[in-house]
Amino acid sequence: MSWSWVEPVLAIIGLAVITLVSRAFFMIPERELPLPGWLKRGLKYAPLAALAAVIAPELFMTQGRFIHTLLDARLPAVACAVGYYFWRRDILGTIVVGMAVYLPLHIGLGW
Amino acid sequence: MTPQGSQPQGLGDDLRALARDPHARLGVKDMIGTCLGIGAWGLVTGVAMVKSGMDAPMAIFMSLLVYAGSAQLAVLPLMAVGAPLWVVWLTASCVNLRFVIFSSMWRNYFHYLPRKHRLAIAYFSGDVIFVAFMKRFPKPEPRPEQVPYFWGAACANWLAWQIPSIAGILLANAVPLSWGLGFAGVLALLGVLLSMLQDRATWLATIVASTAAIAAFALPLKLNILVAIAAAVTAGLLIEAADRHLRRPPFRLTVRSRATDPPLPPADPSEPAVAPLPEERRP
Numbered sequence: 001m002s003w004s005w006v007e008p009v010l011a012i013i014g015l016a017v018i019t020l021v022s023r024a025f026f027m028i029p030e031r032e033l034p035l036p037g038w039l040k041r042g043l044k045y046a047p048l049a050a051l052a053a054v055i056a057p058e059l060f061m062t063q064g065r066f067i068h069t070l071l072d073a074r075l076p077a078v079a080c081a082v083g084y085y086f087w088r089r090d091i092l093g094t095i096v097v098g099m100a101v102y103l104p105l106h107i108g109l110g111w
Numbered sequence: 112m113t114p115q116g117s118q119p120q121g122l123g124d125d126l127r128a129l130a131r132d133p134h135a136r137l138g139v140k141d142m143i144g145t146c147l148g149i150g151a152w153g154l155v156t157g158v159a160m161v162k163s164g165m166d167a168p169m170a171i172f173m174s175l176l177v178y179a180g181s182a183q184l185a186v187l188p189l190m191a192v193g194a195p196l197w198v199v200w201l202t203a204s205c206v207n208l209r210f211v212i213f214s215s216m217w218r219n220y221f222h223y224l225p226r227k228h229r230l231a232i233a234y235f236s237g238d239v240i241f242v243a244f245m246k247r248f249p250k251p252e253p254r255p256e257q258v259p260y261f262w263g264a265a266c267a268n269w270l271a272w273q274i275p276s277i278a279g280i281l282l283a284n285a286v287p288l289s290w291g292l293g294f295a296g297v298l299a300l301l302g303v304l305l306s307m308l309q310d311r312a313t314w315l316a317t318i319v320a321s322t323a324a325i326a327a328f329a330l331p332l333k334l335n336i337l338v339a340i341a342a343a344v345t346a347g348l349l350i351e352a353a354d355r356h357l358r359r360p361p362f363r364l365t366v367r368s369r370a371t372d373p374p375l376p377p378a379d380p381s382e383p384a385v386a387p388l389p390e391e392r393r394p
Contacts, residue, residue, distance in 0.1 A: 008169055011190055014200050015183075016176040022207035024233030026215040032222065035215065041351070042344040043212055047241060048313060049320035049343030050209035051304045053336040054181060056321035057328050058297045064328060074294065081298055082305065091144035091302035095151075098298040106291050 073105035129263060134256040138263025141243045146271040148299020149239060153272040155293035156180050157279025158286045163191040170280040174273060178234070180296075182206045185333055205332040209340065213241050219251035220244075224258070235265040237272075242303050312350045316343040 059074055060067050081098030105111045129135045160170040177183055182203040189199050221229055248257055308314050320343035327335035
């Protein structure tokens with residue numbers, strides 16, 4: 001029996017600590033850390049920026065490069081999903097509509 | 112994890128009390144729309160863990176302990192090739208930097224709770240909960256119903272993630288990754304993002320962030336997310352400042368046309384229909 005499981009276990013415990021510390025960061029101290037006012041106002045754009053930064057490459061890039069063909073199932077799927085969202089303002093429906101467009105094109109036509 | 116943060120009863124009693132709390136139910140309800148996407152994303156993450164060469168017990172251990180989808184997906188390829196631990200941890204830290212920013216906002220709502228309870232809340236606070244919570248409680252001040260609301264949403268999110276994730280680990284060979292089920296997770300996040308767009312500034316910040324994230328994609332350690340946040344915060348502050356600047360003249364106009372001012376003369380049809388500037392009307 002080798003010791004090969006030790007390193008992944010260590011890695012995972014470290015990752016769990018990183019999850020906790022990053023999510024708790026400003027909640028750990030008892031007293032509030034002072035932040036300048038402009039930064040506080042600016043930080044309200046951080047959540048949507050983080051989301052956009054995670055989503056945009058998933059939608060418009062293929063293996064680290066910008067999309068180079070319009071025959072990509074993601075494009076019509078996103079267009080329909082966005083359209084549905086602004087019509088009904090419903091996230092569940094947005095997912096369903098997007099997948100309903102995406103899956104046939106992706107699996108059926110191989111886009 | 113009682114709503115008040117004390118620990119007199121067991122976890123089971125806490126959960127029963129939570130299930131009866133109307134605010135907790137509201138938290139669950141607010142998460143239902145995105146649960147499908149979270150679940151698909153969890154499933155894909157579970158499958159990806161096993162496909163990267165991890166055995167099932169280790170993958171379940173990781174899913175239950177780390178509980179951070181984007182960080183898990185980012186470090187899987189590194190762990191698969193046996194990258195040094197510090198590279199794995201540094202990558203996860205960079206991907207998680209957005210949570211550091213979120214935590215400064217969580218603090219406004221939960222700073223009065225004991226530290227243990229604050230840490231518990233922090234551990235369970237993912238992206239989607241954050242967005243739902245901030246929409247439900249836009250005013251950054253503590254209210255008693257926020258704690259049960261949070262735990263309701265957190266339980267829903269935890270189940271919506273862990274059950275499909277573990278199912279994906281156990282059924283890894285039956286779930287074809289080539290179907291692109293992870294796209295449902297992207298769509299869920301997209302729906303959340305669209306629900307946050309309220310005005311010009313948020314639209315602009317989103318476009319700037321998306322562009323920056325794609326342009327800076329080649330950076331190591333997923334630092335493109337951080338670049339995108341910095342760019343969007345700058346853009347948001349700039350457009351706020353520009354809006355304030357542009358809005359100033361009409362603002363003065365409304366202030367001046369109070370009852371103390373003489374009423375404006377009726378428009379003369381012979382005059383061109385151009386509104387005079389505020390300066391010109393000043394007595």
